[in-house]
Each structure stands twice: as C-alpha cells, then as structure tokens.
Amino acid sequence: MGRQILEIKNLKKNYPGAFDLSIDSFSIGSDTTCVLIGPNGSGKSTLIKLINLLEEPDEGQIIFNGADILKSGKEKPLYRKMMAAVFQEPLLYNMSVYNNIILGLNLRKIKIKEKKQVFDYLIEKLHLEKLLLRNPKSLSGGEQQRVSLARSLVLEPELLLLDEPLANIDQLSREGLRKDLFGVLKDMGRSILYVTHDRNEAMMLADYISVINKGKIEQSGSRADVFTKPANEFVAKFVGIESLIEGIVIENKDNVCRVKINGSSIFAVSGFCPGQAVTAAIRPEDVTLYSDETVGPGYGPDSYSKNSSALNLLEGSISAVQDFGFFKKIEVDCGFKLISFVTANSIERMGLMAGKRIKASFKASSVHLFEK
Ligand code: ADP
Numbered sequence: 001m002g003r004q005i006l007e008i009k010n011l012k013k014n015y016p017g018a019f020d021l022s023i024d025s026f027s028i029g030s031d032t033t034c035v036l037i038g039p040n041g042s043g044k045s046t047l048i049k050l051i052n053l054l055e056e057p058d059e060g061q062i063i064f065n066g067a068d069i070l071k072s073g074k075e076k077p078l079y080r081k082m083m084a085a086v087f088q089e090p091l092l093y094n095m096s097v098y099n100n101i102i103l104g105l106n107l108r109k110i111k112i113k114e115k116k117q118v119f120d121y122l123i124e125k126l127h128l129e130k131l132l133l134r135n136p137k138s139l140s141g142g143e144q145q146r147v148s149l150a151r152s153l154v155l156e157p158e159l160l161l162l163d164e165p166l167a168n169i170d171q172l173s174r175e176g177l178r179k180d181l182f183g184v185l186k187d188m189g190r191s192i193l194y195v196t197h198d199r200n201e202a203m204m205l206a207d208y209i210s211v212i213n214k215g216k217i218e219q220s221g222s223r224a225d226v227f228t229k230p231a232n233e234f235v236a237k238f239v240g241i242e243s244l245i246e247g248i249v250i251e252n253k254d255n256v257c258r259v260k261i262n263g264s265s266i267f268a269v270s271g272f273c274p275g276q277a278v279t280a281a282i283r284p285e286d287v288t289l290y291s292d293e294t295v296g297p298g299y300g301p302d303s304y305s306k307n308s309s310a311l312n313l314l315e316g317s318i319s320a321v322q323d324f325g326f327f328k329k330i331e332v333d334c335g336f337k338l339i340s341f342v343t344a345n346s347i348e349r350m351g352l353m354a355g356k357r358i359k360a361s362f363k364a365s366s367v368h369l370f371e372k
C-alpha cells in the first residue's frame with residue numbers, strides 16, 4: 001500500500017447499554033478500494049459515520065490526509081467536503097434528477113463546467129440520460145440510488161464512503177446496478193471505503209478487506225489473504241470457508257505440515273511446529289470429488305512431497321447433499337467433515353448421493369492453518 005489517505009488509531013465509541021466500537025488500527029491507502037465486511041450490527045455504519053464526522057467518538061484519532069480531523073475545529077466542514085458518502089437509503093430532494101446530481105457541486109461552489117467530463121461519463125455509465133428531467137419521486141429504488149451515487153461520484157472526492165449502497169434494492173435491479181457501479185469505481189480509481197455484509201461484493205471489488213465483528217476489526221489484509229488465509233474461525237466462516245477441522249501438527253518438513261485429525265491425516269503448507277493444536281480451513285471450491293468410476297489423481301496422502309503441490313487424497317462417504325440451485329453442497333465424512341461444491345452436471349455424471357463411497361482431493365497449498 002502506498003500513501004495512506006486515512007488512518008484510524010484507538011478509536012472508541014460507546015452507545016450506552018448497547019454497543020462498543022473499538023478500532024485499534026485501520027487504514028485506507030490512496031487510490032485503493034477497501035471493503036469493510038461484517039454482519040448486521042457489527043458497527044460498519046457507526047465507523048462510516050465517525051469517519052464522515054457525522055458522529056463524535058469518545059476517544060481516538062482519525063487522520064485524514066495527514067491531519068487529525070477530530071482536532072480540526074473550524075476546519076471540520078472543509079474536511080467533510082473532501083469526502084462524499086452514499087448510504088443505504090437514497091436521500092433525494094424534490095427537484096429534477098439533474099438538479100439533484102449537481103446539488104453537491106453547487107453546495108461546494110464548484111462550476112458544473114469544470115466537471116462536465118466526469119458528469120457526462122457518469123450519466124452514460126449509470127444510465128441516467130433519460131431520467132435527468134424526472135422527479136426522483138417517480139423513480140424506482142434502484143434508479144434513485146443511481147442518482148444518489150452520481151451526485152457523490154461527480155464530486156470526485158478525496159475519499160468516497162459507500163455504506164451498503166445496494167442493500168435495499170430488489171435483486172434484479174441490484175445486479176445491473178452492481179455491474180455499472182463497480183465498473184465506474186474501478187474506472188475512476190479513487191480512494192474508496194465500501195461497506196457491505198455481502199462477501200461476494202467484497203470479492204468482486206476489494207483491493208483490501210477488513211472484517212469487522214462486534215465493533216472490532218478481526219482481520220485486515222489483501223483480498224486474497226483474507227479469503228484464503230483467515231486469521232480465525234469467525235473470519236473463516238464469514239468469507240465462506242466451509243470446512244473447519246481441528247487437529248494437531250505431528251510433523252513439519254520444509255513447510256509442509258502433516259496434521260493429525262481423528263484417525264486420519266492431511267498435509268498443509270504452513271510453518272507450524274509439531275505439537276501445535278490448529279484449525280485447518282479449506283475452501284469448498286478447492287475440494288475435488290472422484291467416484292470410483294472417474295479417474296482420480298495419481299498419488300495419495302502418503303506421498304510426502306517436498307513442495308506445495310503435495311496432494312491430499314482421502315476416502316469417505318457422502319453424509320449430506322444440500323441443494324443450492326446451480327450447484328450442490330456435498331458433505332463427505334472421511335473421519336472429519338469435508339465440504340465440496342459440485343455442479344448439477346457432475347452430480348449426475350458421478351451419481352452422487354447420500355451414502356455413496358467417494359474420494360476427495362485437495363492440494364496442501366489449499367489448506368490454511370490457524371492456531372486453535
Ligand atoms: P452495521 O452498520 O454493521 O449493521 P451499526 O453501526 O449500524 O451496525 O450499529 C452497531 C450497533 O450500534 C447496533 O447494535 C446498533 O443498534 C447500535 N447503534 C447504532 N446507532 C446507535 C445510536 N445512535 N444509539 C444507540 N445505539 C446505536
């Protein structure tokens with residue numbers, strides 16, 4: 001990460017009897033998209049409001065562009081003008097869509113002429129051409145949010161804050177708006193804090209991800225790190241890791257651990273030492289299933305390969321099949337529960353059903369270990 005546009009230190013906010021937000025450290029790099037994910041009620045909106053100076057913290061620092069904005073006194077409005085925020089509910093006024101979009105520019109005394117290029121660009125990309133003369137009251141929820149987004153984006157703020165802007169939009173409009181919005185956000189390449197409870201959105205958009213739970217940041221890191229190397233069980237479950245298996249490291253050769261689990265063992269690329277109790281996290285899409293009729297991989301769990309391509313091959317029986325529409329979630333009992341996602345096509349080809357004996361494979365490099 002290059003220059004930080006925002007840095008938060010020891011920020012605390014208490015809602016008496018209800019909630020404690022306590023952020024030791026959190027930062028956003030310039031020109032990067034940071035996605036803050038967490039369940040409902042975890043403090044995402046509270047953090048956004050604190051950054052946007054809509055709420056006052058009990059203590060801590062918010063350093064924006066190098067200055068502690070909580071101590072900025074009279075300059076606070078100036079800092080607020082360097083940010084723009086969009087919330088779940090579009091907040092539009094009883095005037096034309098065009099006037100709503102240029103409202104922020106007017107308030108900041110920025111000439112429309114200066115922003116003509118970005119204005120035209122946004123109108124096109126967010127499909128607002130035909131709506132400019134309409135009153136927002138006559139628009140659908142999705143269209144209203146497009147207007148709200150255009151009003152903030154046209155400002156080209158130093159920091160753009162987006163608090164679940166797609167959460168209240170019906171599914172069909174949401175997919176279209178998500179595609180248009182994410183395209184624009186990537187194109188404009190600004191410093192962005194995007195808040196969501198939807199890990200798919202995080203996966204699509206984020207450079208960096210922070211996971212928040214009960215008012216505390218559980219993990220911050222690159223998108224790949226958070227999705228594949230979760231720091232703990234909460235993050236693992238939140239980013240969709242289905243198999244969480246407890247075991248003990250019994251051997252480590254060249255950073256490939258053998259982990260004992262019940263009567264079985266698996267290989268994992270990791271630096272843990274023998275004797276350490278760990279949890280093994282395996283993403284469902286990294287687990288491949290083979291029936292006896294289909295040809296499996298060439299070497300099994302006893303081949304202790306020196307490199308990270310060491311392969312785990314286990315046998316078990318299918319203990320549950322759950323329907324998820326386009327794919328099914330298969331639970332294999334191989335001494336422990338291993339979850340795989342399989343397409344309807346593969347299910348049919350392999351005749352997968354509860355009780356069937358099956359082989360499952362995954363690379364040692366697909367197994368992430370964290371301390372139990
Ligand atoms: P999220 O955006 O992650 O869903 P919020 O930041 O909105 O969560 O809320 C976190 C917690 O703080 C919730 O339990 C909520 O009820 C509480 N809360 C939020 N705003 C206030 C407030 N103004 N007064 C009291 N409690 C609040």
Ligand code: MG
Nearest residue numbers: 044045046164
């Ligand atoms: Mg919220």
